[in-house]
Amino acid sequence: MAVSERIGNGSDAAAELRAAAHRLDAGDALRPVRDRFTLPGDVVYLDGNSLGALPKAVPDRLAHVVAHEWGALGICSWTESGWWEAPERVGELIAPLVGAAPGQVVVGDSTSVNLFKALVAAVRLAGDGRDEVLVDSSAFPTDGYLAEAAVRLTGHRLVPVLPAEVPGRLGPRTAAVLLNHVDYRTGRLHDLPGLTAAVHEAGAYAVWDLCHSAGALPVGLDAHGVDLAVGCTYKYLNGGPGAPAFLYVRAAHQAAFDSPLPGWNSHAEPFGMRSAYTRAEGVTAARVGTPDILSLLALEAALGVWEGVDLAAVRAKSLALTDFFLECVDRYVPPGRLESVTPAAHEERGSQLALRTPLAAALMPRLIARGVVGDFRPPDLLRFGFTPLYVGFADAERAARVLAEELGAVGSTAG
Template sequence: MTDIAALDRADPLAAKRAEFLIPEGVIYLDGNSLGPLTKGAQARIASAVADEWGEMLIRGWNDAGWFTAPGRVGDRIGALIGAPPGSVTAADNTSINVFKCLSAALAMRPDRKVVLSDSGNFPTDLYIAEGLIAGLGGGHRLKTVAPEEVADALDEDVAVMMLTEVDYRTGRRHDMAGLTRRAHEVGALAMWDLAHSAGAFEVDLTGAGADFAVGCGYKYLNGGPGAPAFLYVRPERQARVRPLISGWMGHEAPFAFDPDYRPLEGIGRMRVGTPPVISLKGLDAALDVFDGVEMAAIRAKSISLSELFIAEVERRCAGHGLRLVSPRDPAVRGSQVSFAHEQGYAAMQALIARGVIGDFRAPDVMRFGFAPLYLSHADVAAAAGVLAEVLDGRLWDRPEYLTRSDVT
């Protein structure tokens, strides 16, 4: 039997939990969808509103560093994903950043017409690609294959390989370095969505040779609902990139108000409009929880938590039709575990009502995210116990749990 208390006593990250505001009695296993509020972000946002916006008014652009915040926050995120200073900017949302990066990448491979992705990619990435292709009217096409078929589908027709490293539904993890290397062998560019990677485990964009990357600020980075996203451009590519959207914040001299567009040098050219300052302040403060923490330690605890959860769920919930849909091997799994169940939605609502918060993805997947900075082994073992109670007693079989909400 696993000594859960001993695991928590030996946890080098245990003290980090105190930096988060998690409601009493809640076991929060949905940080892969929305990270919780940190105490630092709460204080920083309040200060940004009262002391900066309230007192400085428009002077805040200079006096409080609002104007330069996208680069500063971008560099802090870059340190978590293996990107050098000056290669990441915080901007817009993930969907807009997909559009910007993909349009810039396609322009760099004008003789090729295929965007290669996989059937496990997050739908918005595919929607953006479809819309961009239709708007370009240049004969491009989006080709999607099964995740395990990506390497074999890379050929000289592919302009851009566009993948999400961790499957949002199952947690399956792609081999970023291997697939990027294969894409480069056939002359394609590699673009990665890190929405379920950044802040969850080690990412090495430089070592993998990725050309472009995007990600959001509100999952494992805990930046808050609708927090600014981020994008990365490999330093050697930056002088050539020009996204299809050109806005004044990407101009070489935005306050010269020139009628013609001249892109800023470096990653700044990937910015478009005025940055969301209050949200940026919250994201910046949320990143403080990573100070002094090695991503390897986060990854080690993530594996320990998820392995314990799988073992406890399979031990306590046998015979109830739960099916593990995440990879069993943690080396090819992100920081989440997903189980399928025919009453997955209702069972998740029953769990949430009992203080264990995960989420659901159609058609039948119950998702549980493991954010090591605020979760303990005792938490995940207790969550497995509550799941067993819900299934043993058919506690999910109530009208209020069977009725679907807008957000699942």
């Protein structure tokens, strides 16, 4: 049911929409989770798709790590404080958020490094006789850069394609396919189950970039047979700026997983200091070098906000929030001033909205000055990320109202 049908069609749109937001917030089962975050006062924070808000548990945890584990225990913390096992331990916290059984997720390195490891490993799993790698041409540019580097290393040919073109482009020469789950610009959600099945039917391996879906919606890596996946942890997982990324290696592939970046952390005897490399068993083989302990343990504390949270409820609220925001925009903004480039269909929408206007570059700084924080993507997109754990319906109404006011102000100035 559309919001306008729920609230009626009276003349006072602001009063009606605020009343609707109040009712929706009052019935929001996730509303108490907001108190687990430190949020800037009087700010509507809609940039969690770039950097998540600060969980309240993180500062004290970091203070303890610095003062006690590093300061008092020093190097003994590798064993006494569990630093050495942290990449796998934190991976176990992320695993249920992406639909993975234990023993398949490890945390460390950046998304870029993990993408490179995953794609080269997928090509090596495919073996001889397959010389093409398909890459999502609409993905974040780094994905393409790394795919080019991967094929230079492996001697394969790179084929850029849009996700919708993948089924028709697959063939006996396809070794691996690298796809983005949610388009970082538009918020379009791609068909992970269907595309993974198509890749497997062609005898190839599927690698998914989950940067804009992990923590925003159910992913179902195990259920849908994904081979390898990577994702950052500083967006919807709220791990902090530059927090280490995660890498998923399906259990069935771990014995044959061949990383292009073998390091001492992935050695079967890391402290044996042997000149010959013998890979560790399981997902530990995906580690490389010494983990970034401060960021890793900050992430571990941040993941505590997910205790008792149902991802299905997160997804339901995400869709309700984005529907409500679009309804508010429709009520507040005159027709023709903004174009939503995010799909209207729920099955094709992530947890962000992208609105197109030629005034976007001038408009976003004004919104931020008014306490509505989103971001701008050239040449003409306003992006708004809706993190259901801490964004409410009143936030969505206020953001749409301020957007309409500033759009009118910028438009009159431009005119």
